[in-house]
Amino acid sequence: MTYLHGKVQKDEDPNGEGLILTSADFGAAYLRDGWAARFVVELFREFTVLFVGYSLNDPIVSYLVDALAADMHAGGQFRRAFVLAPYGNAAGEREKVVKSWDAKGIVPLPFNRGQKYGRQTRVLTAWAKEYRQGLNSRISVALEPTRRPFPPPLPDVEVKSILNNIAWALSKPDGSVAKHFADGNPSPDPTWLAPLSEVEIPLREGQAPARLFDWPSPTLGADGIEKPHLAPLAGEGAACLTSLPLSPITFELGRWLAQHRASRNVSDWVISRGGQLHPFLAQRLNFELETLAQPYQAFWRIVISGALLRPCFPGRLFPPRLTRYWPPDGGTFLLRAAQPYLTVRKPFRLGGSKEPPGRVSDLADFDVVLTDEDLVRDVYDHRTEDHVTEAVVRLADPLTSSLFDVCRLAEEAEVFGLTEHSVVWVPCLASDDDEVIRRWHGPLLLLRLLVVALPAIVRSDMEAGLVLVRRWMVLGRQGHALFQRLALHALTETDAVPMTDAVQFVLGGDGTAFWHFQTWPELARFLRARAASFGSDDLNALVRSIEGGPPEGLFSTQPGHDLVRRLRGERLGKLKQGGAELPAPLVALAREFETQPDVLVGKVETGWVVPATAEDIAHLPPTEAAERLLAYQDDWDQGHALSDLFAKNEGLWFDVLPLLIERGASGSLWGIGLAAPRELKDDQTISRIIVVYRELAEQHPRWLADEAVAAVADCLDSWGKQVSTETELHAFLPLWDLAWAASTQNGKSDLLERPDGVDTAINAPGGRLAGALLKRLLLEPVTADGGLPPLLKPFFDRSAHGETHSHRFARIMYASHLVWLHRLDRAWTKESLIRPMETASPEERLSLWEGYLWQPYWNEHLLSDLADALFAILPHMREREETVGDALGRFLGDVYLTKPNTVLASTRHKPSLLTAFFSHAGPSERAAMARALGARMKDAGDQAPILWSTSVGPLIRDHWPADHHKNNIQVSTGFADVLLNARNAFPEAVDFLLGKNLITSKPGQRNEFLDHFLLLLPLKGEEDEEIRHKDNAVLYPEHMLRLLDAATEGGIASWHTGRISTLLRQIKKAQPDLANSPVFVRLKERAGGA
Template sequence: MSLRFSEAGPEFPEQLVDALLTGDVVFLCGAGVSAPQLPGFGALVTRCFASLNVDMSASEQLSFDENRFEEALGSLSRRIVNPTDMTRAVVGELQPPVDADLSHHRTILRLSRDLENRPAIVTTNFDTLIERALRETEEVEQVRTFSFAGQDLPPPGSAGFGGIIHIHGRIADADLGLDETPLVVTSADYGDAYMRSGWASRFLFDLCRTKTIVLVGYSAGDAPVRYFLNVLEADRQRFPDLRPVYAIDAVVTRDLADVRWAALAVDPIVYEYQLDGAGNPTSHAALWPDLEKLADLVERPRATRRDWARAILAKPFADADAAELDHAAWLFSGRRDLWSLAIPTIIDGDWFDFFADRKLWTERDASWIVAAWLVRDLSSPDRFRRAVEWLEKLGKSFADELARRIRQVKDAPVLWLRLWRLLTISRPDRGDHWEDRAYTLMEVLKGPVVLHADLERAVSLLTPALELRSGRSFFDDEPVVDPPRRLSDLAWPRLTLSDRGGASDLVAALVAVPQPLVLLEIASARLRATVGLSLDIGTIEGDYDGNDGAVPSVEPHGQNEHHDGPIFLVELLARLLEPAAVTNRDAVRAQASAWKAMPGILGTRLWLHSLRLADLFDADEAFAGLSGLSRDIFWAVRRELALVLRDRAGDARADLVAAVEQRILTEGPAYYDRYAIEDGQADWRSHALDAEVWLRLNMLEQAGRLTAEGTAELAAIKARRVYLARGVEDHDFFGSYSTGVHMVVGDAQPIIDAAEGERLQVAREVLGSHDIEKQQGWSAFCRTNPRGALDTLKGAPLDDANAPLWRDLIGALSFPEGEKDPDRRPLVVELFGVLEPAEAPFLTLVADRLADLYWSSPRQAEPAIASWWQRLFTAAVARDTEPLDFTRDLYADLINTPGGRLTQAALIDIEARRKANEPIGPELLEALDAAVTAPGRQGAMARGALVFAAGFVLTIEGQTVTPLLEAALAGDGDEAVALRRVLVTDSRLSSVASRTFSAAVLRGVGELTGRGHDLTNAAAKIIAPALSILRGEQTEADWGMGIADAAKALRAGPLALRSGVAELVKQWIHQIDEDRAVAWRTGIGPLLLAIWPRERSFREREFSRHFADLAVESGDAFPEALEQLLPHMTLLEGHGGTYAIERSGVPEKFARETLILLWKLFGPGTTSDLYGVPKILDRLIESLSAIELDRRLQWLDQKATRYE
């Protein structure tokens, strides 16, 4: 593959063009580059002899005639008395002409640059015309920096390699401030440079290992070519990593290329001589214009490539010649930026086969590219046939993409739409991908063509799938089953929908489809499959059906909200009954009977719902069905059975209604007797039975069919259950009822209605109820009437049986909600007084709740409460025999434990005394002593609270806990590690505390794990002192640690600690000074310079984003911050990394530095998607137009995907 811009011009190999675009090419320039303004080597020799007034000897003439010009000059230098005269003559002949034409040199400068946009040109010329061309775009000092000569050459492959490198020396240039260096002009000079010393040959050999070399301005017989390439050819056999060497050379005709290049292992790039003014083929006019076009491509590859691609792809594939196909392959190989242009440009689909054959895309890209092209003309038979072929090649991903794009097409002919839709579903099972989600299918269901497969897919989305969650976190108190008997012994299985968000709307869309019977059959099949899966995973087992609780109502109801599982499938079936019955009553009756036969309860509930529809079943059939229900189903189902009683009793035969009423009146006790009551548990069964009988009898009464016996029983229930002496409400149809945010609020009515002497017993009974509302009744009573609750408990024994009741009352008083209650304070004081006689065993049962109440009580003003501290703390320590879980966050746990809470309460009370200028009583100091020495888990929590407030504890007059805290923090055990973590992750630590516990701080930061604020808080413990010392605010003695300690901690500590520092300095750059540049220069910059590890092993990829953001946030100090931080950055991975740059002004203010940063983050080797980079590049170009030619910018622009 090659690029040619003109008939007579050179053909540039693809490999060379790719190398140019990646900055891997160095041009090696000979005398021809400066011709005809300066003489070539032969003319230089002639002029040199003439200027010295010396004739050539016979041997010199022979060397000259054979183009061995260095030999002629070597002989001359030996013949004349002062060899320096010859050098002066050479220099004199090479002085640049006035108003020199530098166009060739500019072109070379445009082409021969590395990816960091530094010129990288090697030349055997002595003149400085390339430097003069560079001076047009760079300052003189920069030009001098880039110019190298003689043996002082930058090593190829090094980080700083580049410049204009005169390997044979350079003449002086006063305008540029360049000195003359020794010149390689004679055979002796060449022998030393290439053989005896060999510095030139070593340089060129290393260069060939690191760069692709292009010779321009030479012929095959020139001295540098002979000396260099002969050596290189020998080395190429031993060193296969040598890069290609190309030579641009002129020929009369292309088939007459100089064969000497092949002998030198050089790939010639030939162009044809053009006729000069005299009609002789000597002009190089075909070369330089084409090199300029090549430079255009290298400088602006994206625009040029788009123009080429548009011109080639617009043709029929068969009309493209081999060169154009090679061009196209080169354009698309390894790049994705032209596909958006190819899709609207291509007319002939054969181009896509070409892309596949040449492997110019990934299969993923192929799917969306071909699909996007196909949908541009859905009425094309050719495109349809091609779609069939591509479906076979690409499979499901292509079918999904094509289907998605077809949905976006408007006004397609219905016939074609049907054909394309059928095509997209002609693959195997498509699974549950995002294209199949509810909102997508709803659009299909509204369309003019709805296929049976669409209905199947839509119903499948309403069918729950199995999801397993590991662990038994909800049942940790249950013994592990070994060996396991069912799936739930190993994991928590549940049936869940993949797209609950759009499920309700999808149900409505399906109901609107005029095919209710078809949908009823499909949905019934899915329900059977769900029931089968439920049997497999144990959701249905015996008389238990987990799906029953997942469906509060089989018909749509507000209680169904926020439920998962089969809820939407069941709702769909319930809504389809009536319209399907109109189509085929017998078929629907058959389906309903099939539901009843399904295992579990859910199918029967659907069948019961169907009994309510007079168009399906008459009333006698409905009541006969109720009579035939098993006892367990008759009493387990509430809503659907009750509604059948209400809706159909009025029209049913009297004997059938009477039979059902007798079941209601007589069967219940036998059903509830199967539930065993454990020792100490209140017997809830009579309450539950009365509630169920009450509901069923009420339904018959509403239908006007309740007998006298039934009426009498209903009255008796209302008499003995005052809370049932009312009409039926909506919540009575449900086992649990959600009224909003709080699903369960507790039913306190039975306790309220109880007689004064019976209230305690009723409270005990409701605590053991299986009805969650009743079970929470005492808790609700405590919240709404704490005075009544305390009065109920005051005379009761302080024993194990009443401890749960006390816990609820104490909890209700601990953290009151709403407005301040003036009655709460005396109530709390009275409660503590009532509990005064309590013995230790009882206190251990309520200690945690009492600690909460103590914390929130007005203890400072109530000595009677304050005196409880020691009793509560002792009880809490005695009760808690669990070991401390050191995998958890100690501070997060301690604030919710009695030991931690009580210790914090003591510290708060000490602070209050001190603020009031009151003496700190000995009882509070004794509390601190008890906290720091307590054993067990609660002791650890208490010590954690003291460590968290370490800075405050140190200031307490008379305290003696500091040495004990130091000892606890200095330990090697798990508790000591946890305490050190509390110390270093606390957001506050004074310099006094830092000095006292400095050893623990330094040790703690070395043990750091975690993320977020913990990391930054810990990092602050070591870098805040360092920053304070650097800024002269405090000394190392003040902090107990210094800059060296911070540096050592960062070097020895975990990655998490350095992450915390990197995050923290980003925050501090905004806090140290309003001027962020000042903040960098006086704080963050010196700090990082002093403490951040310089070893390469500490350069972590995750810091790159932090440091890049920090540099950007440093304001006007961005260039210097970038210079300091850049060595610590690496390439980014994944998504993002440009947000800070995008929202800042650095692209406009510091365009070149911004490009340097982008290059560091997103240059060669990155796995980032470069999202956001193109917009930043556009801003750079807008602010500094010259930067568009920067090779790095063009590389980034090509690699980034533009969403156009």
């Protein structure tokens, strides 16, 4: 205990000369001599401080806060300070007290002073007791609550407190508490894993807060000083940390986690981290893996294998030039781009099912993607260029290997859409329908590339074509459905393979190539196209196989089942259609199915049926049409048929709507069918539909629910700008009112399972209805500060003020038009939008800011009103890194470049917005601001040096912190465009950035800075005028050398060595004496001595 302001000591200091009581005493201690201020600064730097019994009116607190504020502005770093803050019963007093302490930078723990102080005394006593018990106390804090599943039956605020306490206990640096936690008997319940992994714990010395499972590694720099680097158990980059040991805390937590490998809680958590594991965790999970149940075995083998790691790829360097020539290294790039890997997400579980997993797809929803799908699509889009065709022909065999890897990964991971029983969803390979092909993605695009290259392959070298097609046949015989179809397509399109061999392939193996549904589009074409070419032996073999039917066990149906008859008839029909002579007893069956289309629609209940169309219904009476619609196999097909009916017979569409409601139609029938008119432009028809929808909603109150209200909201959103007359408006607004009431009562939408972000809001009924009002507002004659139109304001009020999901979605949509609404009605916007942007729950604040930052127009008046809300959101921005944190970085960067004083202004007790941003921003947010600066530099063109000297340079020099743990390769990459567009300010830009350690790289880490920076530097002989000004290796060789040295400290990837070597040659030519410098020699060694 320290008596900072003295202690009454009658014997030693009878006159009280050591006491600090008067204003003069405080002035001497805190201002003139400053010894108390220095002590307080050290106290707050080293300890977590709690004020007990203090008031904001106390001179002591005023002096303390002033001392802290002065040191904070000088760059000091402190632990958080807390205060027990009493408040009275007056309305709004609690909020006022909290806000007042927050403004001082001290975290209030509010309590009602009417409750007296017994509870506070008990809390402080309990804290002191736990502190005295030391390690045993921390172990108890960690173990006791976690013996039972999460969450405990307590209020949310208490659960959060328990989580914070457990995280604090486990964070003991030597790992001793975590070890007891991992060795606990019984072991702590794995349901605590996900919530514990989200708790952030402040670190010392101004470091960013860390999470338990991402704790910094205790590594030492070359100078022997500890330089902690995050070493997560799982997450982005974790698999690359082979040389970075885990902290004792995460090591022990990894042991605990591995004990629960057969738990969905652990697999779900690893999935949420992208399936990337630290090598230690992968090793622990792999130990005695065969003892686990099969689904978990399969899941962990996939994760541990590294199949979820995106292959390292240097970037898209050549596609823009494909119209002129094929680059020398184009083949290497295409094969790298075509290399597949897996992504993973949690699977859908109906009603949160707790059933144990029966297969790996019950544990994880895997997907196969290509390393760079855009590059493969670029090649496909240029397929008609001769030089591209020639390149693809040369690469057909290795591209086949990539497709085989796709099949292998898909089958191991049970990827829906690519495994043999699901490949049916891929359309006919011979289709040249651009609309269909545009929907092909990833691996299927690779398949398409091989399909379109086949004619050129055979034309250029028949022998090579034969070898390739036979390879496809071999892979097809192994059961890979994609290759069965690819081989059948090749056997139809070319004569490379003898017909007898082709028939043996079709009938061979386990029968899937000839009988299973997935090969039917290609098999149908093959039988029809080749029927006249079959020899008698080949045709007889096919007919015998058809007569015998599918092999036993291939289908669960009996030989006489309708499905078997249909399968036999379809195959006979294609042979007859192609001109084959069939035995007389089979002709009737063949004729029955002769006109069957090649592409059929699958139905679980009935096998394969020909899809019905709107033409089948359009001529029927309303009652019969409604019955026919409801006879479809599912409501998805019902909805599409109803939507098509609107185009075919608008009058019948109106007639069947009430009939469908009376018959209990629901789901996608309404979601798709009611949205059919949303693109209408005819005002008269729109008015009629609005009246019909309103009457149906009034007559059938329960109809307007779930997907029906979503479709109506979609239509209203589309028609908002077209409802211009007063008569139309008086029909539009009542329907809007009915739809709004329905949207606020629906809590079943799957949208509510997602975070309340912009993507969710623009698709949810509440957001669509808000969009309809905004579009309708555009038609009103409004003026600045004129207020919302009286006719519309009640609807804006109704949608903005409330706490249902629809209200939150509406506020998000309104926030996306914040500057416009603020200019129109400042008071309404401040109360309805800006206030919740400051004071709502962190989750809603993030959503509102996400809405605003979607298109963040601003003016000085709006920024003035937003200032407090900005300060309030900054501590939370990293919770939505990509949508809020990065956008705030770009936004504040833009504001700084336009109105620097707006973000630089500070007060005695509050830092500037820019300072607050940097204190909370992580690498991603800083990188976003750096990219915004680079984009403005690029847009400035010849004026970029002026922008550098007046704005960008001073920001980096004077305000950008040099803390190494937040300035990583992401931030370096963000500054690439600043350097590339600095022109004659390049030397100073290099000096500033290197001076703040903003250009960096680490071993084993993808160097995206070099990917971007080297991409846009001119190479030897390049004449592109747009980038000649970036030839800084010639103009400023010494600075370019220093920059490359810093950027390659972590090593040089093989695909960068060529360009680095070229730059070194340019530097040597421009200033020969640099070739003997240590930096040049070091760079040359890193580049392989080239």
